[in-house]
Amino acid sequence: MNHAYPPVDLKSTHDGLKWAAVEPGVIPAWVADMDLPTAPDVVEALRRRAGGDLGYPTWLDKPGAGPLAEAFAERMTARYGWAAGPEHVRSFTDINQALQVLLHLWTAPGDSVALHTPAYHPFLGTLDLMKRPLRPIQMVPDGGTWRFEVPDLSGCRVLLLVNPHNPTGRAFTRAELEELAEHAERHDLLVISDEIHADLVYEPHRHIPFATILPERTVTLTSATKAFNLGGIRCSVAHLGHPGVRAALEAEPPFLYGSANVFGVEATVAAWRHGDAWLADTVALLNRNRHMIAARLPAGVGYRIPEATYLAWLEVGRPGLAEVLEREARVRLNDGAAFGPGGEHCVRLNFATTEAILAEILDRLARAW
Secondary structure, three states, X not given: OOOOOOOOOOOOOOOOHHHHOOOOOXXXXXXXXXXXXXXXXXXXXXXXXXXXXXXXXXXXXXXXXXXXHHHHHXXXXXXXXOOOOHHHEEEEOOHHHHHHHHHHHHXXXXXXXXXXXXXXXXXXXXXXXXXXXXXXXXXXXEXXXXXXXXXXXXXXXXXXXXXXXXXXXXXXXXXXXXXXXHHHHHOOOEEEEEOOOOOOEOOOOOOOOHHHOOHHHEEEXXXXXXXXXXXXXXXXXXXXXOHHHHHHXXXXXXXOOOOOOHHHHHHHHHHHHHOHHHHHHHHHHHHHHHHHHHHHOOOOOEEOOOOEOOEEEEEOOOOOHHHHHHHHOOEEOEEHXXXXXXXXXXXXXXXXXXXXXXXXXXXXXXXXX
């Protein structure tokens, strides 16, 4: 099949991994970056910092007392009604580093980790590399959404929760989170809750921080990078609600795991304190896009409109289709097999792009189908 597609290429303005990794003429809809301009308040904050003092920051040796921790605590209170103490916040470069540090400190090779599957594939890679066996909590289709049944978690050491869920786009309900909390209590689990997509939840759904349900068992991981398209700034936070984890981290050499840099902190604080108007416009665009997918997908492709995130989980009926679609439709998607059990017959489509580019993506997929 050879189609002459019109050029759709943002390489002149987007030179990061998402666009650089594809051939000319291929539209990337894979890695979770947006094709949107950076929030003006973030740009201004970075310019101000670059033109000012680039020396050691006042918060360098004060975890929990710097502007990053304070901005995080303010945002959790304002948006989610969670009084997250800034004194329990530590910075990391990204969520994956934070997860690996926590597993290193709190578990040993052979300790099982429960995780909803299909799952964010770097987390699966971490569990495999660190020899922490996966205990899958399998997501299954349920009408227009997804449900899960928690298996026996005996012998697990950690519940790794991704809420909102990547790749299915579920925003877990309070009843579901309370059920998970009961299992965590029963089996004495540390809960590591990745909430990086919390700001990308669509009405009428709501994000509920797991720490509001089980505070002293929970470490919350988050960042401004997904909602504000800042993946390259390398800045995330961990709120250490679990006192044992706090003690374990405090016993480590203070510089062993590094910390966020001044540009990452400036960008994150500006986004969380001043970027909500930009975020509201972005979520409105993403909301239109998730419904455009429902209206224009070819027949035979399963799609449940996500309640959160900008990731569409498409059931395409057979394995290996991502490679075929890149060749035939000139669109790069993520192969669902990388997301573990339940992903073999799926692909993931990133719809955080302009409406015109998404329309072209869907036109190409429909023609190739």
